[in-house]
Amino acid sequence: MYAPKNTSVTVSPSGEIVEGSSVTLTCSSEANPPVDKYTWYKKTVTSPKASGQSYNITNITSEDRGEYYCEAQNEYGRLNSSLASVDVQYRPKNTSVSVSPSGEIVEGSSVTLTCSSDANPTLDKYTWYKKTVSSPKASGQSYSITNITSEDSGEYYCDAENKYGRLNSSSVYVDVQYGPKNTSVSVSPSGEIVEGISVTLTCTSDANPPVDKYTWYKKTVTSPKASGQSYNITNITSEDSGEYYCDAENKYGRLNSSSVSVDVQLKQSLVSGVVGITVVVLVLILCLSGFIWFRKKSSQSTSNEGNIRDTQNNGQTDFSPxxxxxxxxxxxxxxxxxxxxxxxxxxxxxxxxxxxxxxxxxxxxxxxxxxxxxxxxxxxxxxxxxxxxxxxxxxxxxxxxxxxxxxxxxxxxxxxxxx
Structure with missing residues (x-):
């Protein structure tokens, strides 16, 4: 009589175990009297998985992957078997991307993206994509961007693949920070600006982080006119005519916009009044000039007739021989x-x-x-x-x-x- 010895485990099927299939583990041991109790364990797990000489796993998953052993026992003792590996093969899972450095990414620096995925066998192909771009950006487990620019900002993801399938990672946002770019000014209303209305100038700039300071200037004037993204001129006058520009600033830099011209026109009623008054004045001048000329000619004619009459009355001159x-x-x-x-x-x-x-x-x-x-x-x-x-x-x-x-x-x- 003796306790169990030569305890071992066999796995069936003995070949590749693919996720979703069924697997049977069988325990054997020499003992006299024969083993009357079998207990199944998975390494790293303290509690038993099952009991009985055989342990059947149906619809096996990647979580069932690991090393198993059995314990054989009779009245004279107990003995554990050697470890048996259950290698479940499966397509990629839990694919993800990490970014280095993990802090702020400033324009001009270098950035590395790394793809990782749970798969068995291990991944044999990585492909990198940027959202809104259909064609791949790169291949390999890591994607390095040197001298990064604002155009590189966006969402990236990787595609992990092995012989059982492929899986895309969730996207990661690469936030490239930079100073103001493409600073410009818009004018509202955009049409003719008539004296007395309100005009709003708005400054826009491409910057990351967003512009935190706007300053407004008028050409030929050294001191600032206003601050804030919008500059509102109420009851505008001709004195407000001129060229304006804005200065956009964030923690990485500043940039002036190109200047925009504000041309203030007189009110139409005032223009019409001025034109009407001008016409009336011209007409009066012409009438007055004509009247003066007519009076002068009449005076000269009367004077000539009087001279002729006097001369004829005196009998001194013969007229027009x-x-x-x-x-x-x-x-x-x-x-x-x-x-x-x-x-x-x-x-x-x-x-x-x-x-x-x-x-x-x-x-x-x-x-x-x-x-x-x-x-x-x-x-x-x-x-x-x-x-x-x-x-x-x-x-x-x-x-x-x-x-x-x-x-x-x-x-x-x-x-x-x-x-």
């Missing part, structure tokens, strides 16, 4: 009888004076004489001429000269033949 050269005189029937047409070769001249004044009392006379001395005078012919003056505009009548002051008399002395 008119000379008429006469050739081939047409003789009256009486003159034709007394003149010898064959010898009439010389020219005759007539001097005619007229006056535009209605107050001319004395008739004007015209004397027509031959150019050669006369020995005798024959019949004297008189001709009465009347001129219509523009100012008086008298009618032509047959009345005597006493009733018509503008009547002209002409004495025609025919030329006689030389003897």
């Amino acid at each position: 008119v000379y008429d050269n006469v050739s081939d005189m047409v003789m009256t029937s009486t003159a034709a009888q007394t003149a010898d047409t064959d010898d009439q070769d010389d020219l005759h001249y007539a001097s005619v004076h007229y006056s535009s004044s209605n107050e001319q009392e004395e008739p004007l006379y015209s004397t027509v004489q031959s150019s050669q001395p006369q020995k005798q005078e024959e019949e004297v012919q008189y001709a009465a001429l009347k001129f219509n003056c523009p100012s008086a505009a008298p009618r032509l009548t047959t009345r005597g000269a006493e009733e018509e002051p503008s009547m002209l008399y002409s004495t025609v002395i025919p030329r006689t033949k030389r003897t």
